[in-house]
Amino acid sequence: MxxxxxxxxxxxxxxxxxxxxxxNDHDVILKIRQxxxxxxxxxxxxxxxxxxxxxxxxxxxFMGEVVEVGKAVTxxxxxxxxxxxxxxxxxxxWYCKKELYSLCDNGNPxxxxxxxxxxxxxxxxxxxxxxxxxxxGSHAEYMRVxxxxxxxxxxxxxxxxxxxxxxxxxxxxxxxxxxLGGVQPGDTVAVWGAGAVGQMAARSxxxxxxxxxxxxxxxxxxxxxxxxxxxADTIDYTAVEVTAELRERTGGRGPDVCIEAxxxxxxxxxxxxxxxxxxxxxxxxxxxxxxxxxxxxACRKGGSVFVLGVFAxxxxxxxxxxxxxxxxxxxxxxxxGQRYLPRILDHMQKGELVTEHLATHTMPLIDxxxxxxxxxxxxxxxxxxxxxx
Amino acid sequence: MALTDLLNxxxxxxxxxxxxxxxxxxxxxxxxxxPGIGGASVTDDPAVSARRWRAVTVCVPELPGPxxxxxxxxxxxxxxxxxxxxxxxxxxxxxxxxxxxxDEIGELRAALRRTKQLIETGEVLRVDPQPHGHRKxxxxxxxxxxxxxxxxxxxxx
Numbered sequence: 001m002x003x004x005x006x007x008x009x010x011x012x013x014x015x016x017x018x019x020x021x022x023x024n025d026h027d028v029i030l031k032i033r034q035x036x037x038x039x040x041x042x043x044x045x046x047x048x049x050x051x052x053x054x055x056x057x058x059x060x061x062f063m064g065e066v067v068e069v070g071k072a073v074t075x076x077x078x079x080x081x082x083x084x085x086x087x088x089x090x091x092x093x094w095y096c097k098k099e100l101y102s103l104c105d106n107g108n109p110x111x112x113x114x115x116x117x118x119x120x121x122x123x124x125x126x127x128x129x130x131x132x133x134x135x136x137g138s139h140a141e142y143m144r145v146x147x148x149x150x151x152x153x154x155x156x157x158x159x160x161x162x163x164x165x166x167x168x169x170x171x172x173x174x175x176x177x178x179x180l181g182g183v184q185p186g187d188t189v190a191v192w193g194a195g196a197v198g199q200m201a202a203r204s205x206x207x208x209x210x211x212x213x214x215x216x217x218x219x220x221x222x223x224x225x226x227x228x229x230x231x232a233d234t235i236d237y238t239a240v241e242v243t244a245e246l247r248e249r250t251g252g253r254g255p256d257v258c259i260e261a262x263x264x265x266x267x268x269x270x271x272x273x274x275x276x277x278x279x280x281x282x283x284x285x286x287x288x289x290x291x292x293x294x295x296x297x298a299c300r301k302g303g304s305v306f307v308l309g310v311f312a313x314x315x316x317x318x319x320x321x322x323x324x325x326x327x328x329x330x331x332x333x334x335x336x337g338q339r340y341l342p343r344i345l346d347h348m349q350k351g352e353l354v355t356e357h358l359a360t361h362t363m364p365l366i367d368x369x370x371x372x373x374x375x376x377x378x379x380x381x382x383x384x385x386x387x388x389x
Numbered sequence: 390m391a392l393t394d395l396l397n398x399x400x401x402x403x404x405x406x407x408x409x410x411x412x413x414x415x416x417x418x419x420x421x422x423x424p425g426i427g428g429a430s431v432t433d434d435p436a437v438s439a440r441r442w443r444a445v446t447v448c449v450p451e452l453p454g455p456x457x458x459x460x461x462x463x464x465x466x467x468x469x470x471x472x473x474x475x476x477x478x479x480x481x482x483x484x485x486x487x488x489x490x491x492d493e494i495g496e497l498r499a500a501l502r503r504t505k506q507l508i509e510t511g512e513v514l515r516v517d518p519q520p521h522g523h524r525k526x527x528x529x530x531x532x533x534x535x536x537x538x539x540x541x542x543x544x545x546x
Contacts, residue, residue: 001520003520005522005523007523007525008525015522015523017520017521018518018520019520020519023515023516023517023518024512024514024515025511025512026510051536052533053521053524053530053534053537054522054525054527055521055522055525056521057520090506090514092448092509093448093505093510094448094478097448105445106509109514109515109516109540109541110540111540111541111544112539112542112544113536113537113543115543115544116545119545121544130533130537134516136519136520136521140520142520146514147510
């Protein structure tokens with residue numbers, strides 16, 4: 001079958017690879033109907049997460065049709081149209097029972113790597129390096145999904161493939177940030193990043209009852225999408241001073257909840273951006289935390305900052321003093337998609353949560369390398385490139 | 390010897406060394422004491438570490454045993470189970486009372502993880518064989534393969 005693979009730093013290719021097979025009794029095999037680029041793939045492709053092996057199949061946001069079922073699978077059958085969260089949860093360990101699925105004790109077969117890096121191992125993730133389990137990703141014609149009874153969710157009638165596709169990661173990640181960030185009815189929520197995850201964090205906050213939601217970015221077409229499809233306000237950080245603007249919009253308090261949906265390759269104008277770029281290239285820090293710093297500074301006293309963008313290691317100039325003295329709650333997580341997908345799919349079926357506009361470019365898998373080029377450079381208004389194997 | 394043969398030999402040797410180095414790097418990372426990186430719980434003191442209880446918490450109220458994965462390590466290990474606080478389940482711990490080598494402790498970690506998985510999910514999760522493209526034979530790639538092969542036996546457990 002065809003699959004899109006990482007072949008070296010800033011190189012991806014479409015190759016002929018073996019088809020996946022059932023390896024465990026709780027597995028299913030999916031025929032991928034749609035699979036999509038994600039900003040966090042760029043960290044892998046660019047070599048910022050140094051646990052990729054040439055030939056690894058990329059992709060962790062996908063939906064498809066069940067074509068083969070392991071003998072212990074009871075809730076899924078051949079022919080089911082399903083969406084699957086990018087993080088792999090067994091459903092049986094303490095973390096899964098607490099609905100903290102991305103912290104699954106059993107989903108990462110390579111726990112020694114992340115225990116070494118972080119002191120504990122989170123769960124595994126499809127197509128996301130050998131540090132996160134070394135699973136083959138979704139940019140392929142077929143894909144193996146372990147623990148299918150826990151992670152493969154039926155797509156309701158009336159929900160299009162493209163709408164459901166983003167429930168695999170963008171929406172579930174956004175919802176995780178809004179929910180665990182503690183959004184309450186009446187809150188003001190600021191979201192850094194108007195990519196798919198930021199947009200979905202904003203929409204999730206609105207569905208959880210936030211009164212005012214503001215999304216911060218610099219890309220005009222993305223900010224336009226926020227206003228048109230999400231119904232949130234926007235701030236162009238290249239045109240105004242973000243913290244002053246947020247203070248003005250919140251009676252001088254600052255947002256109740258600040259969600260960072262940017263990650264380790266944050267763009268920043270001015271000397272701070274140059275500083276972070278230089279330190280990252282010299283490997284004196286692994287990640288650029290520009291938006292996290294600003295979120296901590298902007299947040300109201302006693303408020304909540306949620307780190308939703310992907311970070312891998314160390315950052316510099318973390319405003320620990322502001323965090324401590326302002327009494328902030330700072331939290332982060334990969335997505336706990338299995339916890340939220342039933343509600344998300346229900347909102348999608350009712351038309352309250354739409355995602356089709358994110359798929360600005362749809363193309364065959366064979367054009368995947370071009371799709372990633374456009375996505376990385378944000379050319380032609382590319383928000384996400386969707387591949388149809 | 391043809392030049393290509395020589396190059397192939399050199400490359401093969403380099404990747405072999407790199408694979409071993411990758412494994413060693415992962416082990417070293419677990420043992421470092423740089424601020425903010427790594428676990429260090431395995432190297433508090435080599436003599437203590439060799440005898441320390443290593444435990445997983447299994448999310449079931451009781452663990453009656455037997456534990457074939459641990460039994461396979463032979464009579465030199467000691468096993469105990471203890472109720473965990475609240476709803477966390479049961480702690481399953483094992484150690485080499487007379488001290489274990491680094492390799493033996495690695496096998497103990499892997500056996501504890503497999504035991505936990507078998508009890509909680511009924512299976513040991515596999516990841517290979519699976520689809521992949523061309524694996525270029527580079528020292529970096531071989532080093533990563535060494536890291537991945539060692540990872541189930543490494544960590545702070």
